[in-house]
Amino acid sequence: MATQYGQGYGEWGDPGSQGAGGRPHRLPAALRAPIEARSWGELCYLLLSLPIGIVMFTYSVTMFSLGAGLLVTFLGIPVLAAALAGCRGFAALERARARGLLGLDVAAPEPLRVKGDGPMAWIGAILKSGTSWRQMLYTVVQFPWAVFSFVVGVVFWTCGWSLLTYPLWFWALPLNGGQNGIQLYGDETHQFYLDNPFEITVTALVGLLITLATPWIVRGLTTVDRLLVYGLLGPSRLATRVVELESDRGVVVDTAAADLRRIERDLHDGAQARLVNLAMDLGLAKEKLTEDPQAAARMVDEAHGEVKTALQELRDLARGIHPAVLTDRGLDAALSAVASRCTVPVQVEVDLPTRPVPAIEGIAYFTVSELLQNVSKHARASRATVDVWRVENRLLLQVTDDGVGGADASGGSGLAGLAGRLDAVDGVLVVDSPVGGPTRITAELPWRA
Template sequence: MATEYGHGYGRRNGASDWGAEGNVGRRFRLPAGLRAPFEGRTWRELAYVLLSLPISVLMFTYAVTMLALGAGLLVTFLGIPVLAAGLAGCRGLGALERARARGLLGLEVADPEPLRVRKSGPMAWMGAVLKSGTSWRHLLYAVLHFPWAVFSFAIGASFWAYGWALLTYPVWFWLFPMYGGQDGLQLYGDETHQIYLDNPFEITVTALVGLLFTLATPWIVRALTLVDRLLVHGLLGPSRLATRVVELESDRGVVVDTAAADLRRIERDLHDGAQARLVALAMDLGLAKEKLAEDPRAAAQMVDEAHGEVKTALQELRDLARGIHPAVLTDRGLDAALSAVASRCTVPVQVDVDLASRPAPAIEGIAYFTVSELLQNISKHAQATSAAVDVWRSEDRLMLQVMDNGMGGAEAGANGSSGLAGLAERLDAVDGILVIDSPVGGPTRITAELPWRG
């Protein structure tokens, strides 16, 4: 099993110190609060808020018009195609919104499940559109997003415009006395009193207020777009049920591939191991039978050698059976089975199993083979002098943790070819999780989480 242990491997997934724009190792001299008004993210989010108003007006008008027209025409046959066309249009507008959120907010939302049209023809298509929950969620988004877009546009545009206008007032306040015949920006005025911002103190205070507005605007806009993110993700993405179906289909494929790989491994071990020895044993016994009459001593020696081959073949068959499902695991549970695995490890292993009852047999088997593979990794790659295995139950989850004091640097290969990557796929097939904590230089701590299903 090829697992990446050793130098040249940093933190898991290449994690490092990231700047605001995702540049590794970047260092900023200005704090986040001061540089936020000038960051690209702020301007993209502001553009999203400003564009939301005209787009939401279009979507709201289209959705309400088509819904009202279709509902009004339901007394005739025309109502159904009008409703179907309206929902289909909402799905198209939803695709536009997902693209806009992806480009301006950096929000990656998967496309919803496609229409399931079981028969050809316009009637089947209209029925699929009307029965699709995705279509109605897109219609709901078009209706709900309009009032929120009006609110966010008013707040975002006001803070942005007033902030920069007040901040730059010392630069352009000369406009009023020169071209408007006024002393400055008027705060209040009636028949008897007028208050202008025209002296240095008032101009300075105005600029400071504008600075506060300008510094606060990025965070206000960010809070506004948070609601947009929730709307897009919740109404325009795939439903939880559809996402779960996709996950189960993927997990089923992993399980099938794993089972096929295990069958190929068993066939290869039988063909290259016990089967080859049994064939050689049969040939040796045949030769011994022929020599029994003419050379009993040579025949006896050949039988003795065949007896040794039988013992070796039996040991290989026992090892193969243990690799499929060890009898000690079925009879005595994880504690005894993991202790047996730990005794075969090349470094001392402390095993601590704290379970009041046994999980489901399938989960118990996966836990056994997970610990077994991790201990093989330690024996082959970690250069450790000690290791420990902890097993416990946390609510409805079975927790496994394998630790060693080796050289560290373990990570699941990005191409999915390493042993840890394959192990993570097996755990994921049963809703399990594999977490790797292995800095270069060690120690390594690998935690696996499995459903209990007792």
């Protein structure tokens, strides 16, 4: 089920304008950035990146070189496997460090799929793992960037705070030719010192500007670190897609099993029970045919009514499986038929250039059917609308009503199950239903013609 996309940045969130408890900050973001916990966390990340990067780079290059050199013998293979295993450990450390200091929560990649028992099976699995090689690449690429970001971050941070606090410590500088301050320039004939009140004030103001700019420079540097961690240490897109498809397959199987159980229950409790009663009634009528023809005629007449009821139930059941009007005439006619059975007036607008594939068309039909059933049962609305249109390669459905609102797509509700069905075919369900209404539910499906 999906209603949102994207990767968040964890506890730091968005650098908005609210403080703790949702209260607005008294200081704008530019002024409070140097003293925010986020800024200090990002600075600590840069400071730790260099020593950790040295260790990771040294380990990876040494072990890889040793393993590659020993490939002429059998010893090179286990050495390379050990190198990749160490890189997986470093990757776990880096994900934890990014989570704690940057607020970046990156999921762990898929575990090793070891086929068989013994050390050789494990060595083969880790050598064939693309994730392990990406993590080794991270240990190599991260090091030069760690050197650059460490130098830039430390220089700007120390210069900014040093110049900002210059009025507090300039007097402690040793006298140099009768001057007491920082020497900016000096030769045999000219010297320039920052020692009078005006120069000291200007120095502090320059330090203030650098101090205010430094957190944003550090934030830009750590953005690259975020991209490296997210791109090289998290699960690959292919693995993530495989997990999604496996989950979607499970949803499809569960949905199909539930539909089969529903059909079996409807047949057993409905049409089958009526047909059994019909057979019994016809048997009694047959026995009374010679003794009491009038009673037999009445029983046959009642059986005829039961046949009509059973046929109607079978038609409704067949319509619930796949309506014939959908197959013959498409979504416009099928949704108009569904709307006519709703307890409130429904306006249907279908604007499609062509028909999608039957599978997507069927999902769209049943999605609108279920949403209109919710309108009839729960919305207490006076009218509703159904809009269907295509945008590029997506089919969009929107059902709105002027009811009481409060529709919830959380786990356990009918909307949650509907969202799961849509997600199984790469669809999305978005629910906008404030208390008091109106309710607007939008479904998005892939267009497959």
